[in-house]
Every structure is written in structure tokens, then in C-alpha cells.
Amino acid sequence: MKKARTMKLSLPIEEYMNPGHLACQGCGATLAMRYVLKALGQKTVLCIPACCWSVIDGPFPYSCLDVPIFHCAFETAAASASGVKAGLEMVGDKETTVVAWAGDGGTFDIGIQALSGAAERNDNIIYVCYDNEAYMNTGIQRSSATPYGAWTTTTPVKHFKDQPKKDIVAIMAAHRIPYLATASVAYPEDLFRKMKKAKEIKGTRFFHIFAPCPTGWRSRPEDTIKLARLAVQTCYFPLFEVEWGEKYTINIKPKEKKPVVDYLRLQGRFSHLTEKEIELIQAGIDRQWHRLLRLASEREKLSVGGE
């Protein structure tokens, strides 16, 4: 063995998520949790509705996390977090960060009413949606976060999903919450920095974290990071922040926008797509990316114009 240099790690060494958990090999949702807890630290409480994470954590009476979890009903992540936060404040604890941690089904579909309510009241919670683009825990059913063209067990190849992915970030930006951000497990340092920043902000903070799922995407477990990285490099899932629903900042601008086909071809759930359908997907991404560039440059102009 070579002489040991000091290792410089890009994230803190402390772990709040321990091995022995029940996630599939190469699970992106698990990495999302690992990084978020590194940023938020010990004084954190999670409210987790039905989703893969309520299983990954382990069955009663065990848990793989070093922070408390309140397991709540599927539609109640945000409402539970609001309640836990209010309860803690009642007993004089103003310090603990309360996090609602839900999947895309629990956020885009069934939990959206509770989420919208909490955001409208500007409750002092962090809401994290880890997005694996379907109802994975119950066997890969489509959600409104499933992208156009994808196979799921309820959108079989002959009737693949014919609607685009719901724009949850636009919905949350329309609530004019103090902070919202997208993040990806392929860019943990960026995720970590934004979560640290969010921790210090008061009010409703929303995170949309891209978390590949090898089981549901029919991808190789070792490709999880590659896929999440390609999603950013193709502008399929851009990384940006929005403050007060207006101030858009793009965190990572790919030097060269890669074609989306590079991303699609690594996943079995898209293997049936024809060239024409892939062109449609590419056009959709180009449109969304230009919209984001416009939103971000408008705010730059605003700040030059004297803010």
C-alpha cells in the first residue's frame, strides 16, 4: 500500500443513516437521505408517509436512522410535519428541524393538498420530495411525476404514459415560499450546500430531489449516479433554486447540453420508444430549459436594474 495522504472528503464524515437498511441495490432514494441528514444533523425529526422509505428504514421495532421518524398516513406528510413543529414549539424547542420526507406519489398526487396548505400558511418546515418517478413501493405504478413515454405496470408498453410530468416546482413557486430547490444524488455537494442554506431559513422550504430507482426504471444498479448526472447534463432535470417564487438561480449549467437519448437508452422503461417519440421528449426538454434560462436571466436583469 502507498503512503497515506490525508483524505479530503467533500462531505462530513458523520453518518445518520446506517447500513443494514432494506433498500434495493443502488437505490437513489437512500443516497438522498444520507446526504440530507449529513446537512441537517442530529437535531432533526422526519415525518415519512407510506413510500419506499417507510420500508427502507426497517420494520418495528428497528430503524436504520439516528434521528426520530414519525410514520404518518400517505396523504399527510406536510400536515404531520406542521403538527410536529407546532408541538415542539409548544414545549419550547425552537431548534429542531422538522422535515416532511415523501415520495413523488405522496407529493405530486395524494399529498398535494396538505403540502399546498402548509406552504400557504408558510409553516416552518422543510418538505423533501425524493422523486423516483412512480409509485415504487407498491410495484411501479404511474404517478403524475412519471415522465412522458415511460413504461410502468399501469402504463404498459402498448399504452405507455402519454402525459408529461407535472411541474411541481412551478406549483410550489406559485406559493411564493421563501425557498425551494431542485437537487440530485449525483451532485451531493450542491445538495448539501442548499440543504444547509435552507436549514437557516424560516418558513416553508421545498426540495425536489432526483433519485433514480434501478428496480422501477429497469436500469443497472451501478448506473444510478450516471443516470442522475446525465439527467442534469441533458437538462432533463436542471439544478436550480427559487427564492420567494421569483428569484431563480441556476446552480449547474451544462457546458454542452447532451442529447436526451443518452439518458433514455440506459433505462429499460424507455426501451420501446421510437425516434419520433424521443424527438418529442427532446423538444419538451428544450422548451423547459429555455423557460428556465429566461426566468433566471429576468432576475439577473432585475438585480442589475437596481434591487
Added chain:
Amino acid sequence: MKNKKRKAEKIIFNSEKDMPITPMSLGSMAFNLTGSWRNIRPLIDLNNCLQCGICWKFCPDAAIVIENEFPVIDYDYCKGCGLCAEECPAKCITMEEEVK
């Protein structure tokens, strides 16, 4: 630095009275040695290791620990996903068929 080691014990209730009134977690999942899920085993060639920590960073099972400034795989828990080998910039992790 090694992971904080937790008690790797199963919790047995002798009667219903021993159980907490509200279901709550009383112990860690450390007893669940997920290394038994593994079909392929990552092997690190430390001679070529750059000590960059990328394998540690991307392990979904937190099964790579840092010992004496080098990554060490905890085979009790490594599920053999291959992510560390795929992401290692020095390509010094190889995946080998597990003999069971």
C-alpha cells in the same frame, strides 16, 4: 474513522406486556447483515487508490468506511451494487463473482 458501531441485536419480546404502548423503534437495523444479498464483490486495489473518497460518498449502503486515510469496504453490509466501482476515477475497484 470507523462508523459508530451499534449493537447488532434482534429485539425479542417475551410477552405483549414487554412491548411499548406506542410502536416505536428501540434498536438499529445493524443485525441485518445485508452482505448476504451480494452476488458480486467489490475489491479495492489500494496501490492505485487516489484517496479521493468518491466510493465512500456514493455508497447507498454507507458500507465504505475510512480507515487510516483509505477506503475500506464493510462486507457485512455491502450489497454489491457496483456503484463504487463504476464511479471510482482511478478504476481501481473491480467487481468479482461472489463464491457462496
